[in-house]
Amino acid sequence: MTTTTKAVDDESAYESISKEGATPLWRYYGALFHPEPVSKAVPFVWHYAELRELLMHFTETLSLEEAERRVLMLTNPGLQEPPSTLTTIYAGIQAILPGETAQAHRHASHAFRYVIEGSGACTTVNGERLHMEPGDLLLTPGWHWHDHHHEFEGPMIWVDGLDYPLANMLEAGFFELYEERRQKVLVADDLSTRQYIHGQLRPVWEEPRSDSSPIGNYPWREVEAAFSDIGDDAEGTAFDGINLTYTNPFDGGPVLPTISCQVQRLKPGFRGEAHRHTTNTIYHVRRGQGQTIVNGEVLEWHEHDLFCVPTWCVHEHVNGSATDDAVLFSYDDSPVMKALGFYREEAVERQS
Ligand code: 1HN
Numbered sequence: 001m002t003t004t005t006k007a008v009d010d011e012s013a014y015e016s017i018s019k020e021g022a023t024p025l026w027r028y029y030g031a032l033f034h035p036e037p038v039s040k041a042v043p044f045v046w047h048y049a050e051l052r053e054l055l056m057h058f059t060e061t062l063s064l065e066e067a068e069r070r071v072l073m074l075t076n077p078g079l080q081e082p083p084s085t086l087t088t089i090y091a092g093i094q095a096i097l098p099g100e101t102a103q104a105h106r107h108a109s110h111a112f113r114y115v116i117e118g119s120g121a122c123t124t125v126n127g128e129r130l131h132m133e134p135g136d137l138l139l140t141p142g143w144h145w146h147d148h149h150h151e152f153e154g155p156m157i158w159v160d161g162l163d164y165p166l167a168n169m170l171e172a173g174f175f176e177l178y179e180e181r182r183q184k185v186l187v188a189d190d191l192s193t194r195q196y197i198h199g200q201l202r203p204v205w206e207e208p209r210s211d212s213s214p215i216g217n218y219p220w221r222e223v224e225a226a227f228s229d230i231g232d233d234a235e236g237t238a239f240d241g242i243n244l245t246y247t248n249p250f251d252g253g254p255v256l257p258t259i260s261c262q263v264q265r266l267k268p269g270f271r272g273e274a275h276r277h278t279t280n281t282i283y284h285v286r287r288g289q290g291q292t293i294v295n296g297e298v299l300e301w302h303e304h305d306l307f308c309v310p311t312w313c314v315h316e317h318v319n320g321s322a323t324d325d326a327v328l329f330s331y332d333d334s335p336v337m338k339a340l341g342f343y344r345e346e347a348v349e350r351q352s
Helices: 010-019 048-061 164-169 191-196 220-230 334-339
Strands: 044-046 071-073 090-096 101-107 111-117 121-125 128-131 137-140 146-150 156-162 175-177 242-245 260-266 274-277 281-287 290-294 297-301 306-309 315-319 326-332 345-348
Touching: 044 297, 048 071, 048 090, 090 146, 090 306, 121 137, 128 191, 220 242, 260 315, 290 306, 315 326
Parallel strands: none
Antiparallel strands: 044 306, 071 090, 090 156, 101 146, 101 175, 111 137, 111 156, 121 128, 121 146, 242 260, 260 326, 274 315, 274 345, 281 306, 281 326, 290 297, 290 315
16 A cells, blocks of 8 residues: 555545555446447458469568468458457468478467468478368467478468467467477378367277377368268258368367367258357358358458458358359367356347
8 A cells, every 4th residue: 555645535535546556346347347249340341362372472572481480361351450360269271381390380270271272281299290182171289389390382372370479368378499490200191180080980909088188180081971971961060061070089079179170061042041159260262152141241252262250240151053062171269168158149130
């Protein structure tokens, strides 16, 4: 207690409260407790064709020695500084050329890569080289060493998904560079995928783990096979069509502690029901074109675009084609919301 003078009126009493390092709650109630969640982030679409051209420009002018990672961060207009895609999760697009190496490092943030185009690059994760093909989902769980290397032809481009906005908000961020540009290879290529991808047949010599999935790469061919086997014989959900979630083969849970990944097929002519949930979601259009209506705003998307739906926004998906499938890959922070008791969802009237 440093104040010696006694407050004589409200104004000086407020000043004294502030000097004492306190704040009167009655002046903040409305700011702290909203009737329902309101995100600083807004619904937004990032157009791949334009971004790809800009990224390609920097493949000519910026070396990976200079850049460390050649990435365009997808920045939400409501989250400019520091740049982020949504409040808890981030998306960027990264390009690497033949002969290049994105140097090995690790961070506390959980991350993944989702391959957009190209062939012949590898991401090495904790000593395991994982080959990358379009549509593949590669995991780099927190504190796993990872570097990217391209040995084939043409540019290789992928989506980086990370929870660094959340990790930084929690002030839980750690980062470390490996002592060499490329880490040592310790096991056979793609071993974790080959061991675990056949989910009903579990290798008994491996210790179960539940923090994150042991699978390094969820290959696109498995998704194709699943959609093909299901065919048109399932209704799917009214909101998301034939929606498949990527799981940890040990416990059926999300692939990362903070991020859940999905892939959904919207049949030709699909028009989804509207709903909302306390989940921040980023979508990548794997195939097709259509619209997602978010809080009344129409987001038009085409192949390889990315778009976001901030938490608690009403949204409904429409496949824009009567003859072709639309396929959306998406990821969200639902594991966090569920683990912390914040998860809610509700169906709402269609907006269109
Ligand atoms: C990161 O480590 C990578 O490893 C890509 O390729 C994007 C964005 C923010 C922070 C770390 C990578 C990233 C990142």
